[in-house]
Amino acid sequence: TSCDRFLPVAKLFSLFKNTMTSRNISTSPFNSHPAKTDWRGLFRLYAFFFYFSGVTHVILQLMGATVFVGLRQAIVMSLLWLIPVLLFPQRTKAISALIGAVLWLFSLVNLGYFCIYQQEFSQSVIFIIFESNPAESAEFVSQYFVWWMIPVLLLHTTVAIWLWRRLRPVILTSKKVTVISLAILSLLFFYPLFKQLVLKQSPLPVALEKIQNNMEPAVPWQLVMGYVNYKTQLNNMEKLLEQNSKIPPLKNLQDVNADVPATLVLVIGESTNRQHLSLYGYHRKTTPLLDAMRDQLTIFNHVVTSRPSTIEALQQVLTFADQDHPDRYLTEPSLMNLMKQAGYKTFWITNQQTVTKRNTMLTTFAKHTDRQIFLNNTRSQNSEQYDENVLPPFAEVLKDKAPRKFIVVHLLGTHLKYQYRYPAAYDYFNTREGLPSALTEAKAEVVNTYDNAVLYHDFVVSSLIEQLKTAVPNGLLLYLSDHGEDVYDSPPYNMLGRNEYSPTLPMYAIPFFLWESPARKSTHPRNWSTMLNRTYSTADFIYTWSDLAGLRYDGFDARKSLVSDEYQAMPLKIGNPYDKKSLTVLAPE
Numbered sequence: 001t002s003c004d005r006f007l008p009v010a011k012l013f014s015l016f017k018n019t020m021t022s023r024n025i026s027t028s029p030f031n032s033h034p035a036k037t038d039w040r041g042l043f044r045l046y047a048f049f050f051y052f053s054g055v056t057h058v059i060l061q062l063m064g065a066t067v068f069v070g071l072r073q074a075i076v077m078s079l080l081w082l083i084p085v086l087l088f089p090q091r092t093k094a095i096s097a098l099i100g101a102v103l104w105l106f107s108l109v110n111l112g113y114f115c116i117y118q119q120e121f122s123q124s125v126i127f128i129i130f131e132s133n134p135a136e137s138a139e140f141v142s143q144y145f146v147w148w149m150i151p152v153l154l155l156h157t158t159v160a161i162w163l164w165r166r167l168r169p170v171i172l173t174s175k176k177v178t179v180i181s182l183a184i185l186s187l188l189f190f191y192p193l194f195k196q197l198v199l200k201q202s203p204l205p206v207a208l209e210k211i212q213n214n215m216e217p218a219v220p221w222q223l224v225m226g227y228v229n230y231k232t233q234l235n236n237m238e239k240l241l242e243q244n245s246k247i248p249p250l251k252n253l254q255d256v257n258a259d260v261p262a263t264l265v266l267v268i269g270e271s272t273n274r275q276h277l278s279l280y281g282y283h284r285k286t287t288p289l290l291d292a293m294r295d296q297l298t299i300f301n302h303v304v305t306s307r308p309s310t311i312e313a314l315q316q317v318l319t320f321a322d323q324d325h326p327d328r329y330l331t332e333p334s335l336m337n338l339m340k341q342a343g344y345k346t347f348w349i350t351n352q353q354t355v356t357k358r359n360t361m362l363t364t365f366a367k368h369t370d371r372q373i374f375l376n377n378t379r380s381q382n383s384e385q386y387d388e389n390v391l392p393p394f395a396e397v398l399k400d401k402a403p404r405k406f407i408v409v410h411l412l413g414t415h416l417k418y419q420y421r422y423p424a425a426y427d428y429f430n431t432r433e434g435l436p437s438a439l440t441e442a443k444a445e446v447v448n449t450y451d452n453a454v455l456y457h458d459f460v461v462s463s464l465i466e467q468l469k470t471a472v473p474n475g476l477l478l479y480l481s482d483h484g485e486d487v488y489d490s491p492p493y494n495m496l497g498r499n500e501y502s503p504t505l506p507m508y509a510i511p512f513f514l515w516e517s518p519a520r521k522s523t524h525p526r527n528w529s530t531m532l533n534r535t536y537s538t539a540d541f542i543y544t545w546s547d548l549a550g551l552r553y554d555g556f557d558a559r560k561s562l563v564s565d566e567y568q569a570m571p572l573k574i575g576n577p578y579d580k581k582s583l584t585v586l587a588p589e
Contacts, residue, residue, distance in 0.1 A: 015275035015535040026074075041170045045085055048096060048163040050078035052103035053218040055156065056114045067417065070217040077218035080188060081224060089169040096167050104160055111156055115149050137535045139222065188214070214568040236271060240330075240364045246334055249341050256550035258343070261403040262520070266335075268317075269457065269481035270352070270413030271498075272308065274511040275489060276454050283434045286454040289462035298466075298528045300562065302589055303484040303512035304541040304572055308498035310352075311361050312576075313538070319363055320555070321572040323583065334385055335517060335542050336368035336408070342551055345402035349373045349393050350410040351385060362410070369408070371398075376412070386423060387411045387460040394464060398471040409542045411466060411483060413457055416497060418449035424457035429455070436493060443488045450487045465515050475517040476548065480538060481510040500576055508574055509585060510538070524550075535564045535588045537572050 036051050048536045058069035081099050085092045164193045172180070189211060196207035210230070215221040277371060279287040279299065292298070306323050307313045315321050318336070319329035333341070346369035353376050353433045363531065373393045376385045390409055397407055414421055427453045430445050459480055486495040486506040499509045516524070536544075540560035546552070546563040560568035575582035 035413040036498060037172065038170045041168045044166050044169060046078065048100065048167060049081040049103065050075065051160060052107040052162055053078055056110050057217065059114065071313040072219040073214050077188065077215055077221065078183045083184060086170060086172060086177045086180060091173050092167055092169040096164060096589045097242060100160060100164055101545065103219050106156065106223055108153060108224060110219055110373050111153065112149065115152060144477060172503040203576065237360050237364045239368065241367055243330060247331065250333055250338060251288040253341055253551065255342050260474070262474045263398065263405045263407065263468065265407045265409065265477040267409045267411065267470060267477060267479040269411050269460060269479065271415045271483065272413050272454065272457060272481035273484035273487065273506045273512060274509050275506055276451060276487065276510055280511065284429060284451055286451050287458040289458050293462065294467065298514040299532065302535045303480070303510055304508040304537055304586055305510050306537050307573055308483045308484045308500055315361065316539040317541045319481065320542055323577045326577040334368050335545060336365065338546070339406040339550065342549070344404045344406040345400065346370045346403065347397050347398065347407045349390050349407065351375045351387050351412045352410050353388050385412060387413070387457065391463055391467065395467055411460065414450060414453040414485065421453035426452050428452055438493050439488055443493065447487055451572070473517060473519045475505040477515045478522055478548070483507065486543045495573050499573045501582055503574055531563055534562055534567060535569055535572060537570065540570065
């Protein structure tokens with residue numbers, strides 16, 4: 001019969017259907033009645049996608065080189081790639097290969113950078129790449145490339161291929177796929193947006209920035225978001241630099257040391273509270289090297305910062321801005337402009353992060369100098385990046401043939417988290433000796449790490465002084481910290497860090513001292529003993545530096561110079577100058 005002609009076809013279709021059913025594979029994207037969820041297959045899919053982001057983060061965690069946030073976000077963001085393979089399970093291998101190839105390519109950059117620096121790739125690296133010319137890039141590759149990187153990258157690729165070969169389709173009902181996809185999207189995007197826009201009432205740009213920050217630790221977003229953020233901050237910086245270029249020079253500038261060869265160094269510490277320096281009487285020996293050269297130092301005892309955060313403090317330290325005129329950093333020359341106008345070749349060496357939203361202003365200040373050396377390209381401030389990195393470039397700059405040099409060295413100092421500020425050799429303070437009995441064990445451990453950071457900071461700062469002492473006959477080095485830090489110093493010992501709206505003295509009390517070469521002392525004698533106990537705010541620092549450098553100009557105010565015979569004690573104004581309710585006067589110690 002005519003029906004008999006279709007029996008072979010029907011049998012063939014029946015055989016195909018039975019075969020597909022036995023393999024738990026459907027001819028449609030979803031199986032309406034799949035067997036139990038293939039958790040092992042699902043885990044293999046996730047492991048494959050996570051591998052590209054996770055390998056570097058896991059190694060960083062095992063090394064103790066950074067905090068957990070980056071790894072956590074890489075774990076979460078890797079869920080995103082499950083959605084397409086669950087939507088189209090019959091094309092699992094092809095989709096995974098396509099996504100994997102992109103992730104692999106970006107992960108090579110990430111892993112290669114880690115092999116060189118043992119750090120996570122960041123937008124600061126992108127800044128350095130685009131700031132370098134081809135010759136510098138070639139020199140960089142030749143200097144840091146070593147043979148063992150090739151087998152490392154080959155092994156990385158081999159593991160990725162092995163993980164891919166083990167992948168298999170995971171068949172779920174359309175309902176399950178929809179629920180899982182929505183759950184992933186909610187976790188990664190919808191809930192963070194809801195949290196920022198609704199719960200926290202943040203504006204949309206802030207909410208989007210939060211999502212970008214969450215995405216950045218995972219590939220390929222490290223490069224994508226890093227580049228987007230780099231372009232944004234670069235645009236902001238270029239606007240500031242253009243604005244600075246239009247500022248007229250200081251009028252009637254006079255230099256009493258004109259044409260005299262000299263090297264003047266400004267070292268800026270970070271988060272260092274002078275109450276934790278044995279140089280200032282702290283009961284622990286946290287500054288043994290500086291203590292040993294005490295007779296060579298001029299130590300000022302009552303200097304405070306005006307604001308307890310880096311950018312805001314340095315906007316006043318490095319410019320004519322102060323608590324009464326906080327925007328002058330935009331309309332008047334900076335300290336770097338001043339020194340260039342006076343004929344100094346200017347340098348900026350920094351171990352702070354380069355281009356981040358917070359640090360764009362610092363990078364702009366750096367760009368006011370003739371030459372910048374950026375050393376810290378970490379994505380997270382809470383990662384190992386030791387300040388001794390500044391020592392080789394500082395030695396190199398000291399050899400520069402320019403007769404008059406002005407050098408700014410900006411350190412990471414004793415910034416939170418303190419355990420990332422010093423190598424293992426400086427893990428010295430590890431008991432409760434001398435600490436308040438009211439401190440818990442956890443708080444005592446934090447104080448110990450801070451004091452260890454100060455101990456290492458002592459090594460770095462004293463090394464800078466020794467290098468300057470050896471290299472130049474006429475030299476001056478002034479050290480100050482941008483602000484202090486309350487490290488459970490104030491009863492009831494609950495405050496860690498800084499809060500402008502709950503001020504305590506440790507947040508503002510900073511070390512401030514001066515080293516001069518013997519030749520400079522002989523030609524610039526001062527009666528320092530009358531000045532050491534003066535109260536002073538670094539909001540007026542530019543006048544003190546001008547005085548030390550022998551510079552005078554229209555607008556110079558000798559009353560605001562800590563080292564002037566005309567010095568007058570000014571109210572130590574602290575707080576946010578844009579919020580008059582927060583402004584107060586710090587009582588002299």
